[in-house]
Amino acid sequence: MQKFELKVNDRIEVLIQEKAYKSIVQDIGEDFININLPVNNGEYLTLRINDKIEINSYIKGGNCFNFYCNVIERGRENNIIYYKLCKPYSIAEIQRRDFVRVDLLSAIKYKNITGITKEKIELIPYNKALMVDLSGGGIRFKTKEKLKNDDLILIELVLNEQVNYLKSQVIRSENSLDNEYICGVKFLEISDNKREKIIKEIFRIMRRQRETL
Numbered sequence: 001m002q003k004f005e006l007k008v009n010d011r012i013e014v015l016i017q018e019k020a021y022k023s024i025v026q027d028i029g030e031d032f033i034n035i036n037l038p039v040n041n042g043e044y045l046t047l048r049i050n051d052k053i054e055i056n057s058y059i060k061g062g063n064c065f066n067f068y069c070n071v072i073e074r075g076r077e078n079n080i081i082y083y084k085l086c087k088p089y090s091i092a093e094i095q096r097r098d099f100v101r102v103d104l105l106s107a108i109k110y111k112n113i114t115g116i117t118k119e120k121i122e123l124i125p126y127n128k129a130l131m132v133d134l135s136g137g138g139i140r141f142k143t144k145e146k147l148k149n150d151d152l153i154l155i156e157l158v159l160n161e162q163v164n165y166l167k168s169q170v171i172r173s174e175n176s177l178d179n180e181y182i183c184g185v186k187f188l189e190i191s192d193n194k195r196e197k198i199i200k201e202i203f204r205i206m207r208r209q210r211e212t213l
Contacts, residue, residue: 004065004091006033006057014038014045015054021045026082032072033088037081047071047083052149054171055088058096066137067091098136098195102202102209106131108141109156113167126156136199138168138186147173147183155185159201166190 006012006025012035013020021038028034038045047053051071058064069085076082109126116124129143139155147153151170156163168185176182187195 004067004088004093006088010057013056013058015056016045020056026080031087033069033085034075034082035085037083047074049073053085056099064094064096065091066094094137097199100199100202100206101133101135102205104131104134104205106158108139108158110141110143110153110168112145112147112151113154114151121154131157132182134198134202136195136202138171138184140182140184142176142180142182144180146181149173152188153185159198160204162197164194164198166194 006028008025008028010025012023012025014023014035015021019040021040021043023035023038026034026036049071052068053071054066054068056064056066067088068090069088072084072086074081074083108129108131110129111121111124111126113121113124127143127145129141131139131141133140139157147170149170149172153168153170155166155168157166158164167188167190169188170183170185172184173181
């Protein structure tokens with residue numbers, strides 16, 4: 001893994017509800033970083049104190065780092081609004097192609113394994129859900145169950161007639177228009193080989209979708 005190192009003026013993306021808000025690192029301390037007001041196509045992002053946010057930081061060579069920060073405070077200096085964030089945590093190096101996402105409606109199964117020991121996971125029944133999109137880093141799915149941020153789940157995902165069991169973590173959950181929930185999750189402890197197979201399937205689906213346009 002390449003060394004993670006943020007620098008002043010580094011460009012970053014704050015990921016909120018499937019949108020990437022661009023920002024720049026303004027200042028760095030031992031236990032904090034300051035970023036300017038994130039923006040996406042003229043829309044500025046409003047964050048609240050203690051919000052947990054997901055961030056991508058791109059580096060040379062095509063890879064990027066994905067990490068999380070909590071919002072400490074909102075400030076202003078010389079009429080420039082900034083957010084003070086805690087020191088980055090849950091840092092992972094991921095290739096940019098891992099974030100290629102494809103819309104894909106497909107039935108999946110999952111079980112909430114938060115706090116469950118390995119010996120008892122098999123005893124937990126699966127719930128049905130509807131996947132709405134897929135990337136090499138995770139999926140979004142629709143479910144009747146209200147899941148919480150940081151819940152751990154085990155997903156049964158069938159791709160190209162192959163069954164994949166993927167330990168995942170809920171990173172966001174929001175209400176849908178029909179009173180169900182749309183959950184975004186990221187894959188945990190996934191092998192490079194399995195991730196690569198998922199990415200190849202994503203590009204195959206994208207080619208097939210373009211051919212039908």
